[in-house]
Amino acid sequence: MPHSAISRTVAASGPLRGAIAVPGDKSISHRALILSALAVGTSRIAGLLEGDDVLATAAALRAMGVGVERTGDCAWAVHGVGVGGLLQPDRALDMGNSGTSARLLMGLVASHSITAAFTGDASLSRRPMARVAGPLRTMGADVTASPGDTLPLMVRGLCPAVPIAYTLPVASAQVKSAILLAGLNTPGITRVTEPVATRDHTERMLAGFGARVTVEDTPEGRVISLTGEAELGPQDIVVPGDPSSAAFWLVAASVVPGSDLTLRGVGMNPTRTGLLIALRLMGADIAELDARTVGGEPVADLRVRHAPLHAITVPPELAPSMIDEYPALFVAAAFADGRTVARGAAELRVKESDRIAAMAAALGANGVPAREHHDGLTIQGTGGGSIPGGGTVATRLDHRVAMGMAVAALHARAAITLDDASPVATSYPDFFPTLAAATMQEPTP
Structure with a gap:
């Protein structure tokens, strides 16, 4: 079926206020x-x-x-x-x-x-x-x-x-x-060794369903062993809020002056909190409230308030725990004081789009200097001021590029146009209505 692009223009807003629940992980x-x-x-x-x-x-x-x-x-x-x-x-x-x-x-x-x-x-x-x-x-x-x-x-x-013992050449959950x-469904023991730990939702859930699975830390990395021909029992599952969706609101409330926003029930799995760590290194004001466990996963409410951000060199070891959140991080860097360097994320080249090239082009089209590396970007921030905006973003069928630049538009001097906002429906169908509610704007079609 041919794809039908849906363009959308996003303009600067007032502060983000209130409380929202992000969609399930x-x-x-x-x-x-x-x-x-x-x-x-x-x-x-x-x-x-x-x-x-x-x-x-x-x-x-x-x-x-x-x-x-x-x-x-x-x-x-x-x-x-x-x-x-x-x-x-x-x-x-x-x-x-x-x-x-x-x-x-x-x-x-x-x-x-x-x-x-x-x-x-x-x-x-x-x-x-x-x-x-x-x-x-x-x-x-x-x-x-x-x-x-x-x-x-x-x-x-x-x-x-045939059961295998396999070492991941690239960190990939x-x-x-x-x-x-x-x-x-394979007799015997299947083993996967990951030299760099990735998100562990599969291992946690396999154990919850009754599979015989073990996780061992070794000098070679985490070794996950699964005994095959498993018998799984039915479960009642509660899906926590998606930290990758929460990422856009964490950045939006951090950069838009006067914002004070609470995100309810966000998953806090330690393999998914890289962006939270990076934003706090930049000076973000993010508090964890009511920490609890939901469906075997750690969860908390996150209260984020506007705070001046400063540039950092993003620790490359954070990449596996924030690989989907880099578009949001790049937007945060656009408003930081100084030059942010984010390297060690070559995997971004093979996501829904080449997210390094897509975000460099999107930021550049809206007045933000961004220099490409093979594995990341260097971004010159405004020091907290608004970005010029006024450009058109080629979202390249990538939901996270679209949402990232929609957030950038909330603190831009001129509106930003997304050439195609329809990919947002792949992960966050209510993103734009939620944005309108959080900024008290009238929703647009």
Whole structure:
């Protein structure tokens, strides 16, 4: 289906005030659906993110014989078929813009006796799948991809597959999770070693569903071991608020004078708090309130108030815990006092867009000096003053570029136009209405 761009112009606002709840965590939502599909019985999920990416995962699971139904506002029931119980889909699985859906479901299919074709939109079809296809081929799956190991591609699963011990060459929670999902229906022990720790939602949730999984810290890194041919039991899951969605409000309230905003129920998993650490290093005023545990994940309310930010050299070791939040960080840097240097994030080149190039161009078009490196940006900030604005941003089918520059517009002297705001629906369908409410503006179509 041809993509229909929806342009949107965002102008400077008053302070952001009040309290908002961010949507459910996207990473956890995908995994909750997939593991519920492999349990025997009915799992119930509250707080599921109902963005296009997660809905693509739900649709693919339905196509493979899983009962997935919406029972209320962000409430879903999944009637699992058990590990090994997936059925042959009768059509291609459309992943839309969702790299997480594609990579995790490739792993899921790899150890089942089914064949599945994976397709996606233009953006997803440019993203690399070799890093997932390689280990799945080692486990015995036949992965036939387009040139460059991209979508569209076909996965012919092998059952029983072959357990492997695999060391991640690049820090990637998606690759780790794909291998572990393949390992669920594979006899023996599947091991993944990650030299640099990545988000651990899969390991936490596997244990919650009853899989035999261990995590060990070794001199080589974290070793996750999973015993295959697992039997998973149904669960009731509460999805915490997405820290990647909260990132935009943390930056917006930090840079717009007079702001005082509370974000309710944000996930505080230590593998996801890199942006929080970076913003505090820059001088952000962010308080954690009512720390608690929800669905096995640490959660807190975050109160953020406007504060003068200063430039930093972003510690590169934070990259794995904030890789999706760099567009928000780049916007914060645009308003800081001095020159912020963010390096060590070459992975940004292969996200929904080349986020280094996309954000450099977007900031530059709106009067913010930004210099590209192969693995990041150097950005000259305003010292707290407004940026010039007035430019048009090529969002490049990237939801985080669109939301990041919408935040930048809130403290710009001239309005900023997004050439296509529609990708925001992949992760945060209510972003613009929430922005209007937080700034007490009249919502626009």
